[in-house]
Amino acid sequence: MRFRLDSGPNWSARTTFLESVAKFCSNGLDFTTVQMQIGDMRRAIGHLDADSFYVSSERVRDPFLKDKPVGVLGNNGACVIARSYEMKAMGVRVGEPIWDAIKRCPDGIYVKRDFPWYEVLSRQMLDETCRRSPLVEYYSIDEFFFLVEPYPIERMERLAQSIRDDIFQKTRLPVTVGLARSRTLAKLLTDTYKPFGAVAMLRPEEERALLMRLPVTAICGIAERRAKRLAMYNIRTCWDLAQMSRSLVRQLLTVTGEIIWRELNGEPVTPIQAERPPHKMLSRGGSIGWPTNDRDIIFAWIVRNLERLIEELEFHRVRIGKLTLWLNYADGDGPDTIGEHTFETVTDRFDLLLDAARTAWLRSWRTGARVVRMQLIGTHLRRSGLVQQSLFEQPNPQQVALSQVKQQINQKLGRFKLRSGATLPLREIYRDESCNYDICDVRGKICF
Incomplete structure (x- = not known):
């Protein structure tokens, strides 16, 4: 009697199959006569990375941009935060000011970022990946790690191609997919085989060939400073690092480097996290668009960022015990300054946080500095819980009612449709709907 089961990613089907074989054997069939050809079954870690995601997202809704040099602008249009491969070939760098980018690529098409649209496509990619895997980590807006259940190793590359092609068919986004024995190896694959690649590499001899041709800086977490330290020991390629002794790796690169070393050798050390770990801190802020020493505008930005921070506190159901305001100044106006306020008990109340933010601002801002x-x-985050209110300042009923009304209106009409009056000096910013949203507001990502 001969059985064959060599396809399909669903391990439960194989379990049912083996149970059936056991039933035949219990009825008197000699198990040695049963030949099961299920191939070399392996688990794998997958990494999916969208190719030039922001630009590709713009091309989904505007095919005119296809094959043209495209740059996506952030910071109110001041710098390039993403560029197409065509623009990259012209020497334009991420973070480059728009006026320098235009000099390098005068024929480029520059569009303003639209994070709400990018999240829509990101969620579509995530849904499709979750459909193909029982465990998916939403690492960033355009990157996912996922688990591949036991599957015939000789068919892994076709599986990677299938995942890539399905996502392109559903979203029109080009992605690269790598399947390997560990997260680090999977990411090396996607970085190496971009764009629109699909590759599986689970045999040690294949891994060795890849690692021998990649510089050690190709590894996420090994930057120039660490590379110089390794070069002193003649460690220049990924393979050189993989062949180091464990004790020397620990000595030179600490425990983080040891994890990288173990993953380079095919050991899946870092787990796939289907849920984001609890936050140790929450922050909101960034560029304010142009240098200013206008007190009203600076305070309006503080209140705007405070509203966004409170939204995160409510979403994650936590309160804070310490609020810090960091200010960065224009060239020539002096070094950064920090103002802090520590609460008697953790809070998420807008009135208390607003008073604390104002205090931190007055402590940190140098009058006249831009x-x-x-x-x-x-x-000092803590979960929301019961406190003995008689020990602390009682909430103002009017302020509590006002905060609740604002929250209800925004839940019904959209995020930040109703804002604090202190943000009125930013009316020019609010005319641009894309400024109501920030990349860090995408829920559930692991990286930040």
């Missing part, structure tokens, strides 16, 4: 960036940082 602010260009800021961050509001909430630390």
Whole structure:
């Protein structure tokens, strides 16, 4: 009697199959006469990375942009935050000011970023990946790690191609998919085989060939400073690093480097996290668009970022015990400054946080200095719970009612449709709907 089961990613089907074989054997069939050809079954870690995601997202809704040099602008149109492969070939770098980018690529098409649209496509990619895998990590807006259940190793590459092609068919987004024995190896594959690649590499001899031709800086987490330290020991390629002794890796690169070393050798050390770990801090802020020393505008930006921070506190159901305001100034106006306020008990109340933010601002701002960036940082996070209110300041019923009304209106009409009056000096910003949204607002990502 001969059985064959060599296809399909669903391990439960194989379990049912083996149970059936056991039933035949219990009825008197000699198990040695049963030949099961299920091939070399392996689990794998997958990494999916969209190719030039922001640009590709713009091309989905505007095919005119296809095959043209395209740059996506952030910071109110001041710099390039993403570029197409065609623009990259012209020497334009991520983070380059728009006026320098135009000099390098005068024929380029520059569009303003649209994060709500990017999240829509990101969620579509995530849904499709979850359909193909029982465990998916939403690592960033355009990157996912996922588990591949036991599957014939000789068919892994076709599986990678199938995942890539299905996502392109559903979303029109080009992606690269790599399947390997560990996260680090899978990411090396997608970085190496971009764009629109699909590759599986689970045999040690194949891994060795790849690692021998990649510089050690190809590894996420090994930048120039660490590479120089490794070069002193004649470690220049990924393979050189993989062949180092474990103790030397630990000595030179600490425990983080040891994890990389183990993953380079095919050991899946870092788990796939289907849910984001609890936050140790929450922050909101960034560039304010142009340098200013206008008190009303600076405070309006503080309140705007405070509203966004409170939204995150409510979403994650946490309160903060310390609020920090970091201010970055224009060239010539001096070094960064920090103002802090520590609460008697953790809170998410707008009135208390607003008073704390104002106090931190007055403590940190140098009068007349031009602010260009800021961050509001909430630390000492605690889960919302019961407190003995008689020990602390009682909430103002009017302020509580006002906050509740604002929250209800925004839940019904859209995020931040109703804002605090202190943000009125930013009316020019609010005319641009895309400014109501930030990349860090995408829920559930692991990386930040």
